[in-house]
Amino acid sequence: MKTRTPFVVLLAVLAVGASACQGPSAKDRFFPTLPPPPSVNPAQGSPEEAYTLAFQSMADVLVTHCGTLDCHGNSVRNFRVYDVDGLRLPGNVTGVGGTTDEEYLKTYESLVLLQPEVLSKIYAQHGAHPERWIVITKGRGSEHHKGGSRMRAGDDADRCIISWLSGQVDQDACGRASVVEAPPEPDGGAP
């Protein structure tokens, strides 16, 4: 009986390994429940305009906390944040003009393609347990993130993004978190 033990262990390991490699079947379909995209040139006063402005206020937080050229404002990243001072769409130049509706839409597309199945679950549950989503874990630094911790649980940036996940953007928190300023210097900063 003892001589069979290694063989049984090997079989068990192979079975676990094989099941780990197994993906969804060809018949499986994924229908995500995602936050709606912002509109390009929405009609003034329309619900689409209101939602687009709310999304943009959240996206501006991503811009200031994640989207500089040396981080996610860069085409080599999976998660790309588009902004006037960072990554632009073709035809635009960094630092010139303003962020366009099309660029906000590209940020949305990049954002919702990060773990869409997890995002979908969170959004369907009105923002419950957002710490399941990679944007929150990376942003808080609770999982390895080369850029470190860019927000803390409960701070304005965190509340802003989570409010978007819940379907009701907290524009006050987003507005406050969209500004990142240098800390005051004791001597006023004069050389």
Next chain:
Amino acid sequence: MIRRTLLLGLLLSACSDPVHDDRVSKLGGETPGIPAGPRHRAGQPCLVCHSGMGPGEAEFSFAGTVYQTDDAKVPLEGAIVHLVDAAGKKHEVGTNCAGNFFVMRTDYEPTWPVFVKVIYGHVGSTPIERPMGSPIYREGSCAGCHVDPPGIEAVGHVSFATAGSLPPLPVPECRE
């Protein structure tokens, strides 16, 4: 003997980083007449070689080149590059005749993000300051992002002023 040589070769090759090597080689050679040192390779991403991976010996946390205007690459000598990090820790460094500046890592290891401004000249007693539009979260080389020509993910070289917005400034000459 052959085994030992092979083993040594394998160990040495395991230590090299082909991505880093490629970035270094793409910088090309030194400009004739400008020796390796504080004035060399103006406008290049300094930390490619000076981040601790070599081949530059000095290790920087920040370095770059400041030019006078956005339309031409005339160095701005004597400007102050003012850095303050998220913890409020400040560091200042001047630009040399090539417009170059560098900050040794042993002198300044920041808490990200870092906010930067260039200071040059005065209006009355008030220094003229040009703050950078966004903070730095990671990149220590100015030329990591400030690449010419400006484009969809490049801001153009670091300049103190837009063309024509200042009276002509002295053109520095580097002398031995």
